[in-house]
Every structure is written in C-alpha cells, then in structure tokens.
Amino acid sequence: xxxxxxxxxxxxxxxxxxxxxxxxxxxxxxxxxxxxxxxxxxxxxxxxxxxxxxxxxxxxxxxxxxxxxxxxxxxxxxxxxxxxxxxxxxxxxxxxxxxxxxxxxxxxxxxxxxxxxxxxxxxxx
Amino acid sequence: xxxxxxxxxxxxxxxxxxxxxxxxxxxxxxxxxxxxxxxxxxxxxxxxxxxxxxxxxxxxxxxxxxxxxxxxxxxxxxxxxxxxxxxxxxxxxxxxxxxxxxxxxxxxxxxxxxxxxxxxxxxxxxxxxxxxxxxxxxxxxxxxxxxxxxxxxxxxxxxxxxxxxxxxxxxxxxxxxxxxxxxxxxxxxxxxxxxxxxxxxxxxxxxxxxxxxxxxxxxxxxxxxxxxxxxxxxxxxxxxxxxxxxxxxxxxxxxxxxxxxxxxxxxxxxxxxxxxxxxxxxxxxxxxxxxxxxxxxxxxxxxxxxxxxxxxxxxxxxxxxxxxxxxxxxxxxxxxxxxxxxxxxxxxxxxxxxxxxxxxxxxxxxxxxxxxxxxxxxxxxxxxxxxxxxxxxxxxxxxxxxxxxxxxxxxxxxxxxxxx
Numbered sequence: 248x249x250x251x252x253x254x255x256x257x258x259x260x261x262x263x264x265x266x267x268x269x270x271x272x273x274x275x276x277x278x279x280x281x282x283x284x285x286x287x288x289x290x291x292x293x294x295x296x297x298x299x300x301x302x303x304x305x306x307x308x309x310x311x312x313x314x315x316x317x318x319x320x321x322x323x324x325x326x327x328x329x330x331x332x333x334x335x336x337x338x339x340x341x342x343x344x345x346x347x348x349x350x351x352x353x354x355x356x357x358x359x360x361x362x363x364x365x366x367x368x369x370x371x372x
Numbered sequence: 373x374x375x376x377x378x379x380x381x382x383x384x385x386x387x388x389x390x391x392x393x394x395x396x397x398x399x400x401x402x403x404x405x406x407x408x409x410x411x412x413x414x415x416x417x418x419x420x421x422x423x424x425x426x427x428x429x430x431x432x433x434x435x436x437x438x439x440x441x442x443x444x445x446x447x448x449x450x451x452x453x454x455x456x457x458x459x460x461x462x463x464x465x466x467x468x469x470x471x472x473x474x475x476x477x478x479x480x481x482x483x484x485x486x487x488x489x490x491x492x493x494x495x496x497x498x499x500x501x502x503x504x505x506x507x508x509x510x511x512x513x514x515x516x517x518x519x520x521x522x523x524x525x526x527x528x529x530x531x532x533x534x535x536x537x538x539x540x541x542x543x544x545x546x547x548x549x550x551x552x553x554x555x556x557x558x559x560x561x562x563x564x565x566x567x568x569x570x571x572x573x574x575x576x577x578x579x580x581x582x583x584x585x586x587x588x589x590x591x592x593x594x595x596x597x598x599x600x601x602x603x604x605x606x607x608x609x610x611x612x613x614x615x616x617x618x619x620x621x622x623x624x625x626x627x628x629x630x631x632x633x634x635x636x637x638x639x640x641x642x643x644x645x646x647x648x649x650x651x652x653x654x655x656x657x658x659x660x661x662x663x664x665x666x667x668x669x670x671x672x673x674x675x676x677x678x679x680x681x682x683x684x685x686x687x688x689x690x691x692x693x694x695x696x697x698x699x700x701x702x703x704x705x706x707x708x709x710x711x712x713x714x715x716x717x718x719x720x721x722x723x724x725x726x727x728x729x730x731x732x733x734x735x736x737x738x739x740x741x742x743x744x745x746x747x748x749x750x751x752x753x754x755x756x757x758x759x760x761x762x763x764x765x766x767x768x769x770x771x772x773x774x775x776x777x778x779x780x781x782x783x784x785x786x787x788x789x790x791x792x
Contacts, residue, residue, distance in 0.1 A: 253570075254569070255566075256571065261566040296571065299421050300420070300547060301420065301519055309520065310522050313420035315434055325547070343436075361420065361434045361436045362436035362437075362440065
C-alpha cells in the first residue's frame, strides 16, 4: 500500500504524519516529536514488521511451535514468508531460540522458535 | 494435609512472578504454584505475537518467550508446581481444595496469592440477537484454537469489538488465510492500543467500523452472516442503516472480567468497578493472608505491569507467612477515584506499611491536556500533567515517601482529573 499518511505508533498520541513531495524532495508534516519523524521516514520508505506464526511439530508434546523472525522483515514479504512456514514440519524436541529457517527470503532474518517443545510422552494419551 | 508457606493459585505471568518473589523472601522455601492447564505460562502461551516485555526487559518478546523467562527461574529454583490441577475452593482459614487426575487434595497455606487471571465476556454479555450456529467464538478462544491447537476456524470472519485481542486476532486470521470482513466497534473510538490498530488493521486494509454494532447473527448450522447497523451517541441503532455482511465466523472481543469465583467463596470483598478484590498497598484482600495480583485484580493492558504488581504481592505474601503479627492491627485509609478516574488500585493504604508504592488507575473517557491530582484533607499533594489520557491505557503514579509524609491519616486520598 502506497499511502501518503501514516499513524505514528510510538506513543498514545498517535500523530498522523503526512508526506508531501515538493520539487523532488520530501517534507513531513504532522509529527509531534523527533522520534515520530524518524519513525515515519522508515515507515514511508521501507516498512518492516516482525512476523510471528506457528510451525508444525512432529512427535512433540504440543503439535505446533510458535515462531518469529528475529528481525523485522519487509512488510510486502510477509505473506510469502507465511506460505513457506506453512509447509514446514520440525521434529521435537525444539529449544526456545533454535533456528527454524535461516535467512528467510534473503531478508537477513532467521525464523526462530519462541517456545520449548519437549518430545511427546507416550503416557500423554 | 500438605502445608506450604505460600500457595499461588494460577501459573500465568502473575502467578509465576508472585511465586518467585515469595520464594526469594522466604527462609523456609515452601512455595507451591497450582495451575489448571497442562503447562505453566497461562494465556501468554497462546499470545504468540510480539510486543511483550518492552518495559520490564527493555526488549520486544512474544508471549511464550516472556513466560519462558519466568518458567525457567521457577525450574532453576525448583519451586514446586502442580499442573492440570483445578482449585475448587479456598477458605478464609487458607485451606485449599484442589482436584486433579489423582483425586482430591487438601492443602494448608500460611498465605495465598490469587493469580487466576480473567475471563472473556461472551456474546451473551452484550446481548446479541439471532441464532446460535457453529462459528461463534470469543477472540481468546479462537486464539487458542489457532495458535496452540492449530485448527482452521473458518474462511470469512467478522470481529466484534476492537480491544487489543480483537485487533490482534484480525491480523492473525488474515495471516492464516481467513478474510476479515470488518472489525465492528460500538464506541466512537477503539479501546485498543494505537500500535495494534496500525499493525493489525491498517497493514492489511481491514475496515474498522466505529459507532457500529452487530444487531443479529444469521445461520442455522453454521454462521451465514451478520447484520450490522450504525449507532447514535446513545449507542442506539439508527434505523435504515442496517447492512448484511456474509461470513462464517464471528469473533467476540468485548472485554474481560477478573475471574473471582474462588475469591467470592472465600468471602473476599470485591470492587464493583474493577471486578477484582479490594486490596491495600500490600495487595492484601479483605481476608488476612490472602493476596491478589494480575488480571484477577484488575484487567491490565501490559503484562509488564502485571509482573511488577505480582512481585509486590508475592513479597508481602512471604512476609505475612513469616510474620502474620505485622498484619494484626491493620488500619486503612481509602484511596478514592473521583471525577474522570474510573478506578484506582490499590483502593486502600495500610497504615502499618506506609512505604512508597505505585498507584495504578484508568480514566473513564478520552482526555486531552488534563491534570491528574492526588489530594488529601482538601490539600493537593501532587499534580501531573498529561497530554493524552485514554481508557485503554492504564496509568501509573509513584506515591513517594515525600507525599506519604504529608498525609493526614484521618482523611481519604482522592485521585481526580481536571481539564486545563
């Protein structure tokens, strides 16, 4: 989505920051503080988000392990990353922080487990 | 009957932090955590999204990661815990009746920390007309089904309520390939955190319909759609604004209520506004030796605050179990919420423990450029300017030694809000 307005998320004030083009240079309006301005610049040029989802676990005490990217990845790559993670199955045990996918979609971010999953105990059923 | 110094009921973030802090402060380290679910960590286990720990750990964690840091310490210290164990009764004498696969258990505690968390309000709580087909969930229930059990709960969804859980589930459903048709909010504003509106709705182009309500749910076996309508300033439907939205799933995210069934049985006095026990600055309830913290006390928006509050409760619970005589002649003065302030926690100050503490409160509406004052005996002791105050964000004020030293203990402490 190419928009000329973003809502700042750094504090409850929630300023609407507008980007205006004037003779090839950009100007920003509506920001309430310096931090907000810096945030908006990044948000306009290359918005990034941490992606979190779950991945299937084989022979684990639970069937899905929650995962996240260890760095924010470009917003437009989120759905592509999700579809990769949907097709993956890992084998228990999984340690918290262990890498599930390295450098996903060449974003430089690894997908890591955010929960420890032990092996399934046969007495569980 | 087994005996413990401190028994913590609930193994979520509040329970874990309270148990750890009790443990640290006890000589005889007999602490027990009782958890209903199979794992420690509570609802954090299903909150797989980031945004936890920014204040407490100064880094951004997911729910399971935040919980893990405390679970790890519980393990390292070999604090005793029971999972898949349900407490069915606590008595004012601090006897606990619990049940699990092995049967019934009776436990005697010197002090108890209540940390049972909260419950979701359901469709019934907001009286939504229509049929009762499959496909209607509370947002947290859907979160558990998707994030832990791994079910696909539907294809097209409407979310009722724009609190944080509703917003986060809008994103989660979208990532799972479920189309979120709209988030319907009856108030003219969202009570969710700003960052969630941006990152969960705006990012995916999900419409947020403010001043709208779901007037009816349709469908015989499975949800087939909902009727929505605009509401006026009295929250009444405006005729001829009805619109049908086709969907097979409806999520309700319409508020949380502290889970106080056990507290009621123990005869604990509850606060009508928070829905949780009335506590003093030691987090002691009206029953001596029974303490409360976390969402069972009042619903928090950030887990970081739960942790801090639970640590205080855990510390005083340990103190009570070792020196109950310190709590023998409790005398309290009330802390009262007035104009613009919906509630304060704690609601009382214990004269035996006049030590700096954090006062947490929520306002009753949106305010711009307002002053929060703390007064006592007609004298203003503290003034804090706030550029923005919203009902969705819990506020905290540190009550310092300096303020405490100026108190007239024969009068209430009054917290109120003034416009500039």
